[in-house]
Amino acid sequence: MAERVTxxxxxxHANVSVQTVSNVLNSPHLVRPETQQRVHEAIAALGYRASxxxxxxRTGRSRLFAVRIEPTHNGIDGSILDRFLHGLADTAAPARxxxxxxxAADDHAEIATFDDLLSAYDLDAFVLTSTHxxxxxxxxxADRQVPFVTFGRPWDxxxxxxxxxxxxxxxxxxxxxxxxxxxxxxxxxxxxxSGSGVGDDxxxxxxxxxxxAGLTPDGLATETSNEAGEGATAARRLLDGPExxxxxxxxxxxxxxxxxxxxxxxxxxxxxxxxxAIGLSSVAQPLSEAxxxxxxxxxxxxxxxxxxxxxxxxxxxxxxxxxxxxxxxT
Amino acid sequence: MAERVTxxxxxxHANVSVQTVSNVLNSPHLVRPETQQRVHEAIAALGYRASxxxxxxRTGRSRLFAVRIEPTHNGIDGSILDRFLHGLADTAAPARxxxxxxxAADDHAEIATFDDLLSAYDLDAFVLTSTHxxxxxxxxxADRQVPFVTFGRPWDxxxxxxxxxxxxxxxxxxxxxxxxxxxxxxxxxxxxxSGSGVGDDxxxxxxxxxxxAGLTPDGLATETSNEAGEGATAARRLLDGPExxxxxxxxxxxxxxxxxxxxxxxxxxxxxxxxxAIGLSSVAQPLSEAxxxxxxxxxxxxxxxxxxxxxxxxxxxxxxxxxxxxxxxT
DNA sequence: TTGTAGGCGTTATCAT
DNA sequence: ATGATAACGCCTACAA
Numbered sequence: 001m002a003e004r005v006t007x008x009x010x011x012x013h014a015n016v017s018v019q020t021v022s023n024v025l026n027s028p029h030l031v032r033p034e035t036q037q038r039v040h041e042a043i044a045a046l047g048y049r050a051s052x053x054x055x056x057x058r059t060g061r062s063r064l065f066a067v068r069i070e071p072t073h074n075g076i077d078g079s080i081l082d083r084f085l086h087g088l089a090d091t092a093a094p095a096r097x098x099x100x101x102x103x104a105a106d107d108h109a110e111i112a113t114f115d116d117l118l119s120a121y122d123l124d125a126f127v128l129t130s131t132h133x134x135x136x137x138x139x140x141x142a143d144r145q146v147p148f149v150t151f152g153r154p155w156d157x158x159x160x161x162x163x164x165x166x167x168x169x170x171x172x173x174x175x176x177x178x179x180x181x182x183x184x185x186x187x188x189x190x191x192x193x194s195g196s197g198v199g200d201d202x203x204x205x206x207x208x209x210x211x212x213a214g215l216t217p218d219g220l221a222t223e224t225s226n227e228a229g230e231g232a233t234a235a236r237r238l239l240d241g242p243e244x245x246x247x248x249x250x251x252x253x254x255x256x257x258x259x260x261x262x263x264x265x266x267x268x269x270x271x272x273x274x275x276x277a278i279g280l281s282s283v284a285q286p287l288s289e290a291x292x293x294x295x296x297x298x299x300x301x302x303x304x305x306x307x308x309x310x311x312x313x314x315x316x317x318x319x320x321x322x323x324x325x326x327x328x329x330t
Numbered sequence: 331m332a333e334r335v336t337x338x339x340x341x342x343h344a345n346v347s348v349q350t351v352s353n354v355l356n357s358p359h360l361v362r363p364e365t366q367q368r369v370h371e372a373i374a375a376l377g378y379r380a381s382x383x384x385x386x387x388r389t390g391r392s393r394l395f396a397v398r399i400e401p402t403h404n405g406i407d408g409s410i411l412d413r414f415l416h417g418l419a420d421t422a423a424p425a426r427x428x429x430x431x432x433x434a435a436d437d438h439a440e441i442a443t444f445d446d447l448l449s450a451y452d453l454d455a456f457v458l459t460s461t462h463x464x465x466x467x468x469x470x471x472a473d474r475q476v477p478f479v480t481f482g483r484p485w486d487x488x489x490x491x492x493x494x495x496x497x498x499x500x501x502x503x504x505x506x507x508x509x510x511x512x513x514x515x516x517x518x519x520x521x522x523x524s525g526s527g528v529g530d531d532x533x534x535x536x537x538x539x540x541x542x543a544g545l546t547p548d549g550l551a552t553e554t555s556n557e558a559g560e561g562a563t564a565a566r567r568l569l570d571g572p573e574x575x576x577x578x579x580x581x582x583x584x585x586x587x588x589x590x591x592x593x594x595x596x597x598x599x600x601x602x603x604x605x606x607a608i609g610l611s612s613v614a615q616p617l618s619e620a621x622x623x624x625x626x627x628x629x630x631x632x633x634x635x636x637x638x639x640x641x642x643x644x645x646x647x648x649x650x651x652x653x654x655x656x657x658x659x660t
Numbered sequence: 661t662t663g664t665a666g667g668c669g670t671t672a673t674c675a676t
Numbered sequence: 677a678t679g680a681t682a683a684c685g686c687c688t689a690c691a692a
Contacts, residue, residue: 006669017679022671032677049449053392054669056383057684064430069416079409079603086399089433093443098451099431100394103419113423119335119379121428228607257607273409274607277558277587336685347663352687362661384685387668663692669684676679 005048014042025050056122065092065298066100066117067127068110080270080287081129084151087291088127095299097124111140118146125298127151131163133197147301149294153317155197162301162315164293168198168269169205171283171322172249175267176209178324179247182265188238188245189221190231190255199251202269206249219243224255231258256280271325279327286320293318335378344372355380386452395422395628396430396447397457398440410600410617411459414481417621418457425629427454441470448476455628457481461493463527477631479624483647485527492631492645494623498528498599499535501613501652502579505597506539508654509577512595518568518575519551520561520585532581532599549573554585561588583612601655609657616650623648 003009011018016039023030024039031039042048056062067088070081089099102117104110114137117123124147128137131152138161141148150163172189179187189206192199207217219241224230231254238245239262247265250256253275256268260280268275271284297316304313333339341348346365353360354369361369372378386392397418400411419429432447434440444467447453454477458467461482468491471478480493502519509517519536522529537547549571554560561584568575569592577595580586583605586598590610598605601614627646634643 004669007671008669018669019671019679020677023678026671030677035677047449049446051387051669052451053383053386054684055671057381057387057669057686058671060684062383069412069419071416079412082399082409082412085415085431086401086433089399089431093432098447101415101419101429101431102423103416116379117428119377121382254607273602274604277584277604278608334685337687338685348686349663349688350661353662356687360661365661381685384668385687387670387685388687390668661692664690666687666689668686671683673682674680676677 004051005046007048007050010039010042010046010048013046014038060122061124061302062122063097064100064121064123065097065125065127065295066102066123068113068129069101069103070130071103079273080285083287084129084291087288088295090288091292091295095295095303097295097299107136110137114140114146118144124302125149127294127298131155131197133195147298149297149301151290151294153197158317159315162297162317164290164297164318164320166285166290166320166322168201168322169208171269171285171324172202172205172251173209174205174322174324175249175269175281175283176206178326179249179265179267180209180213182247184245184247184265185215186220186243186245186247188235188248188259189217190234190248190250190259191221191223192226192251193223202251220245226252226254228254228258231255232261233258235259235262235264253280253282256282267324275325275327281324281326283322284325285322290318290320293320334381335376337378337380339376340369340372340378343376344368390452391454391632392452393427394430394451394453395427395455395457395625396432396453398443398459399431399433400460401433409603410615413617414459414621417618418625420618421622421625425625425633427625427629437466440467444470444476448474454632455479457624457628461485461527463525477628479627479631481620481624483527488647489645492627492647494620494627494648494650496615496620496650496652498531498652499538501599501615501654502532502535502581503539504535504652504654505579505599505611505613506536508656509579509595509597510539510543512577514575514577514595515545516550516573516575516577518565518578518589519547520564520578520580520589521551521553522556522581523553529581536579550575556582556584558584558588561585562591563588565589565592565594583610586610586612597654605655605657611657612655613652614655615652620648620650623650 007018007021011021021039024036028036092099102113104113126148128148128150131150131154133155138154153163153165154160176187191203194200210217222234224234235258248259250259250268253268253270253272256266259266268280268282271282275282301313337348337351340351350361351369354366358366422429432443434443456478458478458480461480461484463485468484483493483495484490506517521533524530540547552564554564565578565588578589580589580598583598583600583602586596589596598610598612601612605612631643
């Protein structure tokens with residue numbers, strides 16, 4: 001049973017007081033360089049690491065972010081969370097934060113978890129995903145002044161808090177522009193039912209690009225649930241219409257998979273493993289970048305002297321541009 | 331700024347001493363039921379939650395498990411970790427444990443992270459994935475008597491520690507048996523280079539099932555890296571050989587995807603979203619069950635009075651049987 | 661069955 | 677620039 005190396009051990013070893021050791025760690029400017037050196041040597045020699053628990057008790061901060069891991073709603077699109085989480089853990093570590101995982105069945109359960117995590121574990125901040133209209137989670141956290149960032153825009157009030165998101169419209173615009181450059185003039189869009197911020201955003205990029213080219217989107221867009229079967233049906237329906245498309249832009253790889261059955265060029269969204277596997281072109285979200293920004297925003301919120309007041313921390317927003325990954329089928 | 335509700339607040343509210351409150355929480359049998367009742371009411375009324383930090387300082391336990399989130403090596407097969415993590419967070423919560431995420435580039439980096447997590451955060455246990463031959467991580471943890479479970483067998487010494495795994499051989503055996511029942515007699519196997527415990531295990535299920543049916547596996551197995559392209563090439567090579575297969579069993583969905591190009595029946599492994607999306611039959615691992623067992627084993631290790639000595643905790647192993655998911659292509 | 665008195669390791673306050 | 681001391685919230689002897 002190895003004895004724990006505490007700040008006291010280090011102090012003795014370096015012939016200073018515990019307070020000096022603490023200062024070296026937290027307020028180095030108060031300590032003479034020569035003394036710092038001695039303390040650092042002692043720390044290295046003894047392999048000392050500060051106890052988070054003790055530090056947390058004193059400061060009330062846990063150096064912990066929490067993020068929810070959701071059940072993979074749609075098998076195809078699920079794996080993007082994976083990459084986002086990896087990015088989060090990856091960038092949090094160098095900033096000396098760790099990531100706590102929790103699951104929750106719905107918004108209500110998630111809020112209950114917030115409460116537990118905050119009061120028992122003293123969590124420093126939350127990263128929310130899958131934001132939607134009138135999200136109760138953001139207001140709950142805001143009411144309690146708990147720092148948080150969302151990956152996904154708050155579709156109601158864009159400036160209400162810090163967020164990171166990917167510009168879906170830019171993605172579908174790029175996809176549409178690419179197909180236009182290939183000579184296509186009637187480009188169909190397979191989308192989700194209107195009302196979801198994400199789906200509407202992606203739809204708009206396609207529509208705007210067509211409009212810029214002097215084309216009309218009339219009769220070229222469909223709304224279905226996010227499944228390959230639905231996509232196939234919708235694509236066929238468009239083909240049977242008066243203005244049969246010669247190519248498709250889709251709201252997701254799932255829908256794209258269905259559209260592929262038409263044999264026409266298709267561009268999906270999210271660049272999931274499925275797209276990679278079957279050679280489907282797709283719009284790729286920069287997930288680790290997004291995660292990096294989330295961490296950066298939170299760290300800015302947390303590691304800045306609070307003495308300056310919260311007014312000095314206006315919410316910051318980051319909108320990343322996705323990239324078009326072209327594969328052999330297009 | 332809401333005042334923190336401590337054990338003292340509760341004690342005052344219930345007209346008892348702090349000690350009694352603590353007892354109600356940790357040793358209820360010492361407290362008269364009537365008193366317990368009063369204390370519980372006070373706890374509920376005040377919304378008290380014990381501070382993990384304080385408790386941890388006193389007890390040395392953090393009620394935290396750590397698990398590594400790996401970069402998705404192979405896009406197709408990556409998303410299984412997702413579901414495992416979700417299962418972990420899901421089952422840990424009711425047992426009042428939380429899951430901490432970390433990333434590490436390799437075994438060496440992961441061990442460094444162990445060290446940090448252990449000394450700074452007092453982690454209670456680790457869940458390791460992707461175990462392999464001569465895994466340095468397990469011995470490092472074992473040397474320091476840190477509780478851990480692996481998801482994946484230690485291929486060297488099966489009884490050296492607690493683990494949970496999925497019986498790959500049973501999976502490929504079921505797949506092979508299914509194809510046999512369809513009348514196939516020459517069933518090819520697309521596998522990985524020998525030496526990986528997982529790959530060898532899956533190969534053996536196929537070979538054994540053929541043998542039981544009085545068939546020989548000679549010339550029907552290939553070894554390639556885990557990519558669809560490789561799978562396609564390997565499948566074609568077998569078809570050009572003297573004993574062309576009429577169906578394939580594969581070590582992964584990636585390889586299966588390649589084999590599909592032959593137009594013959596194919597069964598993959600892992601039941602990834604890709605399989606779901608394209609209607610590929612596949613062997614599905616019970617991931618949330620596996621995660622549940624991991625938590626169960628760890629809790630057994632941690633929440634049992636240590637007074638009885640570690641000898642009372644022989645390592646326990648769980649081998650789960652995967653299930654064959656048949657889809658329209660087979 | 662209940663109350664009192666430390667102490668876990670750290671940081672903040674105050675004095676030197 | 678450095679050092680002594682108290683306090684964070686909880687648990688656990690020990691005493692009543």
